[in-house]
Amino acid sequence: xxxxxxxxxxxxxxxxxxxxxxxxxxxxxxxxxxxxxxxxxxxxxxxxxxxxxxxxxxxxxxxxxxxxxxxxxxxxxxxxxxxxxxxxxxxxxxxxxxxxxxxxxxxxxxxxxxxxxxxxxxxxxxxxxxxxxxxxxxxxxxxxxxxxxxxxxxxxxxxxxxxxxxxxxxxxxxxxxxxxxxxxxxxxxxxxxxxxxxxxxxxxxxxxxxxxxxxxxxxxxxxxxxxxxxxxxxxxxxxxxxxxxxxxxxxxxxxxxxxxxxxxxxxxxxxxxxxxxxxxxxxxxxxxxxxxxxxxxxx
Ligand SMILES: N[C@@H](CCC(=O)N[C@@H](CS)C(=O)NCC(=O)O)C(=O)O
Numbered sequence: 001x002x003x004x005x006x007x008x009x010x011x012x013x014x015x016x017x018x019x020x021x022x023x024x025x026x027x028x029x030x031x032x033x034x035x036x037x038x039x040x041x042x043x044x045x046x047x048x049x050x051x052x053x054x055x056x057x058x059x060x061x062x063x064x065x066x067x068x069x070x071x072x073x074x075x076x077x078x079x080x081x082x083x084x085x086x087x088x089x090x091x092x093x094x095x096x097x098x099x100x101x102x103x104x105x106x107x108x109x110x111x112x113x114x115x116x117x118x119x120x121x122x123x124x125x126x127x128x129x130x131x132x133x134x135x136x137x138x139x140x141x142x143x144x145x146x147x148x149x150x151x152x153x154x155x156x157x158x159x160x161x162x163x164x165x166x167x168x169x170x171x172x173x174x175x176x177x178x179x180x181x182x183x184x185x186x187x188x189x190x191x192x193x194x195x196x197x198x199x200x201x202x203x204x205x206x207x208x209x210x211x212x213x214x215x216x217x218x219x220x221x222x223x224x225x226x227x228x229x230x231x232x233x234x235x236x237x238x239x240x241x242x243x244x245x246x247x248x249x250x251x252x253x254x255x256x257x258x259x260x261x262x263x264x265x266x267x268x269x270x271x272x273x274x275x276x277x278x279x280x281x282x283x284x285x286x287x288x289x290x291x292x293x294x295x296x297x298x299x
Contacts, residue, residue, distance in 0.1 A: 066231055082279050
């Protein structure tokens with residue numbers, strides 16, 4: 001299992017190029033070395049992860065990447081979003097009628113249902129502590145910052161998320177954004193750049209503090225090795241690619257390349273390219289003023 005985990009990191013590190021090379025000589029933090037082991041898991045029955053389309057569902061992507069990286073066995077159930085099948089099926093699985101949702105069978109008649117991504121991550125971290133030890137940095141200051149950024153991703157960037165849906169199969173060029181959306185994009189790029197600068201020792205983790213001057217994390221991901229913060233921003237890497245955003249910031253650009261080379265992300269994208277459903281409300285059209293998703297009628 002350990003070998004399987006290392007492959008995506010190595011492949012992505014190769015793309016990280018200079019950044020990865022810089023990181024080879026530094027001290028690895030404890031969570032980066034810890035073995036993952038799902039054998040100590042505390043669940044009573046099989047797990048089912050309910051997801052929507054790979055092409056459009058950014059929250060499904062995050063939950064899926066998490067279980068893949070933790071190598072937690074789950075049965076996947078896919079319900080194509082906003083289809084007649086969705087309307088009838090999602091109610092059977094999810095109290096919020098949203099996905100992802102995770103179900104743990106307890107007996108033949110009972111189950112525990114966990115919905116909303118952050119709760120799913122929390123639940124899996126509690127139940128599979130070894131397998132999910134990659135989730136948070138062990139340094140308490142950096143962990144606090146990572147948690148702030150993960151929470152920000154979960155609660156924010158609504159202007160961007162609402163008007164420019166994740167649509168992995170499409171790539172547009174020369175897209176112009178209005179101010180609110182450009183602000184969201186700039187903030188996401190700033191977060192990526194800040195994390196990379198902290199990892200490379202170019203910026204202190206403490207505001208106004210002194211940068212260490214040498215790398216503090218090995219690896220090309222936001223905080224060195226792959227963690228939950230990378231999972232949270234994975235859909236944003238894909239979203240920026242779809243709408244032709246190429247950050248001027250070199251560290252942010254390198255980070256996007258690192259993520260786009262991640263084997264599990266590529267596997268997800270390859271699944272998206274094979275899907276046939278086209279959901280009109282998620283298809284951005286250049287000459288059409290964006291109607292935010294929450295104002296659109298469900299078809
Ligand atoms: N806050 C939720 C968001 C889940 C969500 O909005 N999922 C979308 C698919 S990506 C959904 O199920 N949408 C159905 C709807 O809006 O009715 C989470 O973090 O899981």
